[in-house]
Amino acid sequence: MNFQLSEEQQMLADSAKRFVRDNHDVEKHRQNKKLMPLDEATWAQFAELGWLAVPFAEEHGGLGMGPLETMVLLQELGEGLIMAPYIATVVLGGGFLRHASEAQQAETIPSLLEGGLQLAFAAEEYERVFTLENTAMKGDVQGGDVVLNGTKACVLNGDHADQLIVLARTAGQPGDKDGLSLFLVDANAEGIERIPHRTVDGRQGAEIRFSNVTVAEAARIGELDQGYDIARAVLLEGLLALSAECAGSLAVLLRDTVEYSKTRKQFGLPIGKFQALQFRMADMFIAMEQTRSLLMAATMKLAEGHDDAAKAVHAMKAQLGRAGRKIGQEAIQIHGGMGMTDELNVGHFVKRLTAVDGLFGNADVHLMEMARSA
Amino acid sequence: MDLRVPEQEKAFREEVRTFLEESLTPEIREAGKMVTSVFAPVKEAMAWQKILNQKGWAAPHWPKEYGGTGWSVTQRAIFAEELVRAETPPLVPMGLHMCGPCLIGCGTEEQQNEYLPKILNGEHFWCQGYSEPGSGSDLASLKTFAEKDGDDYIINGTKIWTTYAHYANKMFALVRTNKDGKPQQGITFLLLDMDLPGITIEPIVGLDEVTEQCQVFFDNVRVPQANRVGAENDGWTVAKYLLTFERGGQEYAPGLNVQLEKIRLMAEKQQTVQGPMSQDPLWQHKFASVSADVLALEFTEMRIKSALSAGKDPGALSSMTKILGTELLQKVTELRIDTLGAQAAIWQPQALVPGAEQPVIGPEYALTAMPHYLNSRACSIYGGSNEVQRGIIAKAVLGL
Ligand SMILES: Cc1cc2nc3c(=O)[nH]c(=O)nc-3n(C[C@H](O)[C@H](O)[C@H](O)COP(=O)(O)OP(=O)(O)OC[C@H]3O[C@@H](n4cnc5c(N)ncnc54)[C@H](O)[C@@H]3O)c2cc1C
Numbered sequence: 001m002n003f004q005l006s007e008e009q010q011m012l013a014d015s016a017k018r019f020v021r022d023n024h025d026v027e028k029h030r031q032n033k034k035l036m037p038l039d040e041a042t043w044a045q046f047a048e049l050g051w052l053a054v055p056f057a058e059e060h061g062g063l064g065m066g067p068l069e070t071m072v073l074l075q076e077l078g079e080g081l082i083m084a085p086y087i088a089t090v091v092l093g094g095g096f097l098r099h100a101s102e103a104q105q106a107e108t109i110p111s112l113l114e115g116g117l118q119l120a121f122a123a124e125e126y127e128r129v130f131t132l133e134n135t136a137m138k139g140d141v142q143g144g145d146v147v148l149n150g151t152k153a154c155v156l157n158g159d160h161a162d163q164l165i166v167l168a169r170t171a172g173q174p175g176d177k178d179g180l181s182l183f184l185v186d187a188n189a190e191g192i193e194r195i196p197h198r199t200v201d202g203r204q205g206a207e208i209r210f211s212n213v214t215v216a217e218a219a220r221i222g223e224l225d226q227g228y229d230i231a232r233a234v235l236l237e238g239l240l241a242l243s244a245e246c247a248g249s250l251a252v253l254l255r256d257t258v259e260y261s262k263t264r265k266q267f268g269l270p271i272g273k274f275q276a277l278q279f280r281m282a283d284m285f286i287a288m289e290q291t292r293s294l295l296m297a298a299t300m301k302l303a304e305g306h307d308d309a310a311k312a313v314h315a316m317k318a319q320l321g322r323a324g325r326k327i328g329q330e331a332i333q334i335h336g337g338m339g340m341t342d343e344l345n346v347g348h349f350v351k352r353l354t355a356v357d358g359l360f361g362n363a364d365v366h367l368m369e370m371a372r373s374a
Numbered sequence: 375m376d377l378r379v380p381e382q383e384k385a386f387r388e389e390v391r392t393f394l395e396e397s398l399t400p401e402i403r404e405a406g407k408m409v410t411s412v413f414a415p416v417k418e419a420m421a422w423q424k425i426l427n428q429k430g431w432a433a434p435h436w437p438k439e440y441g442g443t444g445w446s447v448t449q450r451a452i453f454a455e456e457l458v459r460a461e462t463p464p465l466v467p468m469g470l471h472m473c474g475p476c477l478i479g480c481g482t483e484e485q486q487n488e489y490l491p492k493i494l495n496g497e498h499f500w501c502q503g504y505s506e507p508g509s510g511s512d513l514a515s516l517k518t519f520a521e522k523d524g525d526d527y528i529i530n531g532t533k534i535w536t537t538y539a540h541y542a543n544k545m546f547a548l549v550r551t552n553k554d555g556k557p558q559q560g561i562t563f564l565l566l567d568m569d570l571p572g573i574t575i576e577p578i579v580g581l582d583e584v585t586e587q588c589q590v591f592f593d594n595v596r597v598p599q600a601n602r603v604g605a606e607n608d609g610w611t612v613a614k615y616l617l618t619f620e621r622g623g624q625e626y627a628p629g630l631n632v633q634l635e636k637i638r639l640m641a642e643k644q645q646t647v648q649g650p651m652s653q654d655p656l657w658q659h660k661f662a663s664v665s666a667d668v669l670a671l672e673f674t675e676m677r678i679k680s681a682l683s684a685g686k687d688p689g690a691l692s693s694m695t696k697i698l699g700t701e702l703l704q705k706v707t708e709l710r711i712d713t714l715g716a717q718a719a720i721w722q723p724q725a726l727v728p729g730a731e732q733p734v735i736g737p738e739y740a741l742t743a744m745p746h747y748l749n750s751r752a753c754s755i756y757g758g759s760n761e762v763q764r765g766i767i768a769k770a771v772l773g774l
Binding site for chain 1: 515583
């Protein structure tokens with residue numbers, strides 16, 4: 001067992017730490033929230049720093065790194081609440097591209113690495129509790145083509161993506177793992193309507209409506225009706241990345257709260273001297289450490305391909321949801337009125353954690369998934 | 375002990391229902407449905423107060439001679455329940471529930487004649503100037519200073535978290551008039567106009583990106599001594615009297631029940647692979663757990679009301695309902711976003727403004743869930759934080 005970062009991983013962490021320190025604070029976050037589309041300059045910097053290349057194979061111009069490096073990078077970026085669509089484009093999008101055909105890869109990866117192409121995974125649907133097999137959106141097989149009809153909800157980066165990875169049901173019923181297929185579709189294809197919206201954490205997403213969108217066989221990722229395994233493998237990495245980012249956010253919330261409790265005085269004492277608050281901050285610390293442990297468990301198990309990797313990822317996402325709630329709520333409460341303002345860090349991190357908990361299945365969903373996975 | 379409802383109370387409930395049915399305008403109803411806070415959109419809330427006032431029902435809890443209704447405790451509870459059930463916008467409480475009762479108890483006759491009618495008809499819109507940047511839970515440490523000058527006081531300092539100061543034309547404030555001795559003993563209760571020279575109001579943006587609170591600055595603001603309620607340096611007594619109204623007599627259970635019913639309907643719409651979420655045992659367990667707590671609170675509140683109508687002082691029990699009510703409200707708003715998953719994260723505050731033509735993205739019933747969740751984090755902070763309330767119970771009830 002070795003929990004130390006390699007030299008290369010440490011360098012990645014250091015560069016991300018520097019980036020956050022030099023570029024990001026609440027004021028910057030507030031400005032970014034107003035931008036539609038997102039801050040292009042940051043994305044270009046990401047490309048320059050090589051971060052977009054992290055999970056891609058060297059033969060594609062990537063760095064050939066894996067889940068460990070993604071975790072290291074995102075934990076640091078999470079501390080800066082950086083809004084760049086890294087998870088949508090690089091982790092999820094890139095994850096799907098690894099399973100794509102050579103032609104699809106050749107067409108997309110080079111421009112993605114340069115920062116010129118953004119992706120989005122269109123999976124969630126309204127009024128359907130998220131699990132991959134619960135997908136209902138229809139893809140009708142017509143000869144070699146598939147015709148997509150239906151609506152995808154809350155698609156991260158969906159407003160800004162150039163290409164969409166669409167999860168649709170080409171056979172069977174919601175609940176069946178068979179019958180799901182994946183397609184790489186031009187986001188501006190005929191029949192696609194995008195309704196952009198903000199999300200509570202200041203990011204951007206979209207509702208995406210498909211009416212008779214015809215996709216050719218060449219646009220499919222993987223086999224027809226056999227998309228589940230690919231989608232699941234990529235989703236696990238996406239959940240890992242989201243959790244890594246949010247573990248960084250937990251750390252900031254705890255740090256800020258402890259700091260505030262040392263300086264804020266009431267009844268002649270720093271409020272951190274009140275045992276009622278001390279014990280709760282101690283519990284926040286414990287919840288954060290438990291999240292970090294599950295994050296490491298999930299990352300290493302996934303990177304090393306252990307049989308129970310999926311279970312660990314579900315445990316981690318569930319823990320993230322629960323710890324995020326607890327730590328977020330306590331952080332606001334202990335900050336008193338200040339915690340309720342847009343001015344402080346606290347609220348922005350809390351909103352990020354709240355949004356992420358709901359995304360791709362909340363804590364309850366993942367506890368059930370954990371219970372079900374072997 | 376008996377739970378059956380007497381006939382005359384049933385008739386009263388009918389009367390209230392009919393009135394609500396007939397007098398709620400579509401705009402007021404819509405505003406009531408959009409509420410994500412204990413405060414409603416101001417314009418509609420004030421319009422609703424006017425309608426209630428014409429009927430003589432704006433302040434049922436006031437004594438009849440001052441414009442109240444003379445209803446029994448039970449009738450008031452029925453009325454409050456029906457308002458909540460019809461999802462009317464809550465009335466702004468600072469005048470009707472705080473300043474008004476306080477003036478009835480501690481004000482002079484001139485003050486009562488001058489202010490009470492205008493509180494009822496909405497001409498005076500009050501805000502509460504207590505908290506300061508350095509004084510929150512420890513309110514007695516407040517520093518805003520009022521210095522005597524002829525017939526006036528001259529005020530310097532700042533107030534913060536003043537809810538709706540940007541709408542208010544009146545403030546009731548606590549100011550320091552004596553810097554020596556025990557901090558509680560040098561505080562004075564004053565009424566003042568918000569448009570006086572020397573007052574500046576700076577809005578504060580909240581987590582939900584809405585401005586409910588403000589910071590108010592006083593730079594040599596001149597207020598006549600006649601605007602003092604109670605004796606000089608005796609403002610703490612007046613404030614404590616007011617506080618029994620701010621905290622006591624609040625009912626959370628009826629509103630929580632309405633929210634729970636909404637959540638149950640939402641859960642019927644959300645599909646899992648086994649069918650609607652409302653049939654999922656895990657969800658059912660969570661829902662039942664909160665529902666049991668709400669039922670218990672409902673009866674705790676009834677027990678308190680019963681004690682009140684028997685003329686007893688609920689004392690520290692109001693701390694208990696404050697803790698329970700606010701924490702259950704937070705749990706309910708949490709259950710609601712959990713029932714909605716990612717859909718709850720769609721952020722469209724512009725669609726919450728009454729009369730907005732903005733089409734709603736996603737299911738309409740999801741619109742208020744997230745703003746309400748975020749806003750409700752404040753209710754365990756204001757009105758004396760829940761830590762402070764627990765301290766009161768420990769001391770006053772348990773003798774610790
Ligand atoms: C939405 C909102 C509306 C408000 N409206 C008004 C208004 O209209 N007018 C007005 O005057 N004020 C208003 N307030 C202010 C409110 O009354 C204060 O926020 C509250 O009293 C807490 O004070 P604080 O924010 O300074 O927190 P602090 O007093 O700094 O407390 C910070 C944390 O420390 C805890 N703490 C403090 N002392 C102790 C202790 N002895 N033991 C254990 N824990 C302790 C608190 O519970 C809290 O968790 C409002 C506040 C909010 C959030």
